[in-house]
Amino acid sequence: GETGPRTACLIGSAINGADAFRVAMLNFQEKGPLKISPFLLPNLCANLPSGKAGMLLGFTGPIFSPQGACASGNHAIGIGARMIRDGDCDFVLAGGVDTPILPEIIHGFTNMNATIKVMKGDRAYADPSQASRPFSHDRRGFVLSEGAGVIVLAAEEMLSRHGLRARAEVMGVGWTSDAYHFTKPNPQTIIRGIREAIDDAGLAPEDIEYINAHGTSTPKGDLAEIDCLREVFGKELENIPLSSNKSQIGHTLGAAAAIEDALTIEGMQRGIILPTINHRPDPLFADIDCVPNEARTRRHEMALSNAFGFGGTNCCIVFRGTSG
Known part of the structure; x- marks a missing residue:
């Protein structure tokens, strides 16, 4: 057209x-080379x-x-x-x-200790829906989705x-690379990426009203993200709700950020902040409002979405919800 x-x-x-x-x-392996699809x-x-x-x-x-x-x-x-x-x-x-969701990929993630291994005695052993638990004291890895x-x-x-209605505006983007380690995050470049997104939006950290965290449910990854947010927002972070959609839908890898952005935008439209479910408090995050277990009704207009990937690639976006 x-x-x-x-x-x-x-x-x-x-x-x-x-x-x-x-x-x-x-x-x-089973039928021979001529059976490989063109x-x-x-x-x-x-x-x-x-x-x-x-x-x-x-x-x-x-x-x-x-x-x-x-x-x-x-x-x-x-x-x-x-x-x-x-x-x-x-x-x-x-x-x-x-x-x-393929055996080789599942076992690859398991063998690198990235995904959760549900052992007897773990609360997910009896209830698999509790396996993904970002920011909880007993988080043990992400759930592949x-x-x-x-x-x-x-x-x-x-x-x-074209008679369209905007649901949100991309206000700012910050993208950095760690140049550090294949899987371990580099705090300094993540901090810079978050700051660049907020600066690109023409905002100050205190203008952000909600943070959609990367929050994969790994012990070190969740802590690293929160420490970076503390560096950017300081004491103000205590007043900003943040949550991880991966607690509800698992980690969809390359799809994760876009799905979570859509949920963030819909949340601004409806005045709802989705929760971090399966939450059991971690003393390391006593100062953090991770919207535990229950969705919250709250009007908000400015949201930060974090996404970090293997190879040390980081991209953070600030969205503004719109009503027109």
Whole structure:
């Protein structure tokens, strides 16, 4: 249609094509090389999440897939917002997708002590829904999940032209890289990324009314994120509710940030802050309001969304909820 040439598609992924590769390997082992699908290599291309969506929807603007591990969704949204600002396009379909629920990936995460190992005596042994518990004293790793999330970005002048209503505005983006360790976060660059997002939005830390935390439910990762937030917000952090959607939906890897951004935006629309469920207080976070166990009714307009990924890639976004 008329918008196709001015529409971009940016859908990132952390582990794109792993399911297609597994099917190909099983076919190779059980049936021989001639049974490997000719579509295997196209399905392994890193740009295919965006490419397939673009072909289906008729987008002929810029199409590529940002690869930012678990921050891919925020990278896609941040890049898309800049492309609109710079006049490269009028619309962007931006987000992330991952389908990592495969034996090899599950065991890989388990063997690197990233995901929770539910042993007898753990509260998740009897109730698996309690396995993901960010900021709790007994957090033991994340719960692997899968899914997809996309957000439609539009230039302001396109709203009235096409009868659209904005639900939020991308106010600021901060992106940094750790140059430090494959999985261990570098506090200084995370702190800088959070500050850059707030500065880019033209705000001060005290203007933020809600924080959608990366909050994966790992012992060290949750503590590192909170320590970075303490450095940025100081004592004011005690007054800012923060929560982790991963307590409810697990860790969807490359899809996580986009899904959580959508939930953050919907929360601003409805005046609701989603909780961190399965919470049992950790003395290390006695000063933190992690919205424990129950959703909260609260009008809020400015939200910070954090996303950090393996390889030391960080992307933080400030959203402003809108009513028009």
